[in-house]
Amino acid sequence: MSADLDSLRLPTAAARAREASTGIARSTASRWLLLVAALVVLATIAVGSLFIGSGTISAAEVWRALSQGGDDTNAILVTGFRLPRMLLAIGVGAALGLAGAMMQAVTRNPLADPGILGVNAGAYIAVVLAVAIAGTADLSSYVWWSFAGAGLASVIVYVIGSRGRAGATPVRLVLAGVALSAALQGVTFAITIRNPDIFDKIRFWQAGSLQNRQMDVFLGVLPFLIVGVVLALVVSRSLNAVALGDDLATSLGTKVLRTRVLSVVAITLLCGSATAAAGPIAFLGLMSPYLARAIVGPDQRWVLPFTMVFAPIIFLLSDLVGRVAVPGEMPVGIVTAFVGAPLLIVLIRRSKAQGL
């Protein structure tokens, strides 16, 4: 089931030595330059997103609301809705991108993504249980349930997917994620179908959306996002060693288990808070690290920061497309699925594994 899939893995030992300097940007200077350029692009799109919405507010009005505030309708729409939405898009985007990059590094699996590996489904069912059983009503208190679900699901999927001598091959992990999502889906459905109220609340959250999120949602998840990001950047160096394979990493003096545990904690914090705030969003964690690796190669110390800038760019653009493309808004999670799934197909088709 697995031997033929090795070419789908992230580069290990020998391959990595060869590929150490792959990617479009190879020198440190050009990488810094590109990172700064990407940040400028992100800032531009972020500011632009304040001016574009499903309703029309003139640019002058937006500017006035931002600079002077006020409590007329337009000012409230801009500072009360568009601004937190933009901040949330950046936070959630960065979180999911980072989580995806870390999952890919820890599992040495380029197909890893919080949505594909069932972590979102775990967070989802936890939130459904919170609404159905505990009667939790506001988004900011979803977050603890979401953590519990995300953490539990990521551990379960990893344990199932990495059993056996062959270890955690990409396809085994993907299947474990799909299997867990399926098992949880039936239970979630059984809970929601009995209660139309919950069903109605959940169906909007479920599609993955940034609509109608106000500042309290952003501020509610912000501390967790910050801890998650710091943790991710701290372990990024050890992730490089883990990518070499467990044996080599251990002989290089890396504490593999500690790196794994810290990574799972970071992934849980990032996915859990992102999912609580925006609902399950698939494929963002797949796309962004892929793009980052194409530019800077496999060095995690570069992949993580680049991912952290690319993911919010993709996410903001997806949200803008969802806002503008159809009347009445298309949730951003649907847009990312439309963009990301084709990439998964391209990745699978391009893999050289003949047995695949």
Added chain:
Amino acid sequence: MTAVAEPGRRTVRVGRVSWVVHRRELVVVGALVAVVVGVGAFALTQGEYRIPLDKLLAAFTGTGSESVLRIVLEWRLPRVVIAVIGGIALGLSGAIFQSITRNPLGSPDIIGFNSGAFTGALIVTLVVGGNYAATVSGALIGGLATALVVYLLAWSRGVQGFRLIVIGIAISAVLNAFNDYLQLRADLNAAIAAASWGMGSLADLGWQDVVPMTIAVAVLVPLLALMSRRLGMLEFGDDIASALGIPVERARLLLLVLGVALTATVTAVAGPIIFVALAAPQLARRLTKSAGITLVPSAAMGAALLLVSDVVAQRIIAPAALPVGAVTVTLGGIYLIALLITQAGKR
């Protein structure tokens, strides 16, 4: 019926079609039929009105009271018959897919067929607006188109199992996102109805659904019997099969169409029901200890699985009833997890 080839095996011949029967297979199929009959009888007695067994027997001889006759023959029997015939179709479909992909996960559920059928039905019910027949056609077109797209995307000098599966997962993700979107735009009642159908449900089905489904299965099964020898040879691998004179890609495509048609028959009536096609052939193979996928035990296992799942769906949170698909998707997930764990243990 002629020729004993070796102990425990026997060749059965009907006209031009012949097949080898193992004694173990006979025992397994017999046991599954017993399960179907037993659970079927239980399903007929249970419900809002309990009907004792002697009254049930009376209903079948036509001597029961009018109300009992109506409850048993008009309300409950069609549902049991649909579960059995649908289960047979799904079991056979899964057996075909798993033979073609030579992979225990190659099933219509995994390659996105169900998501596509649901998309088709949703577009018809929520966007276009149409009657039952239109919904059914929408489901069929959606499912077939999805299967075709997945097959073409997986094509690269032939279609290989794993690529087919992962591409199926990717396409399912896109379709599921689109389905979510359609449901979001619908009003709450339409969305709940669509979600129930989307899970796969045997509720509210009657004889008018049994008849077309039975006709379709009755046409498809003999065609499959004619192709079964080729199916067996494909399992040896492309090289051996083509050395034996089988036009590999054409045979595979024909079989794929048969498999899709069998699943589509069920989906059209009951919505997308996952897991049965996935698990029935594997469970049947384990019980019969057969080397390859076997059609008849897979069909019997499919019937037993769907019928039992439907009874569970009706009883588990009684008096409320779940769509049968909510039960099968959970069982399917657990089964997949078990499959991944046991496969790891073997290596």
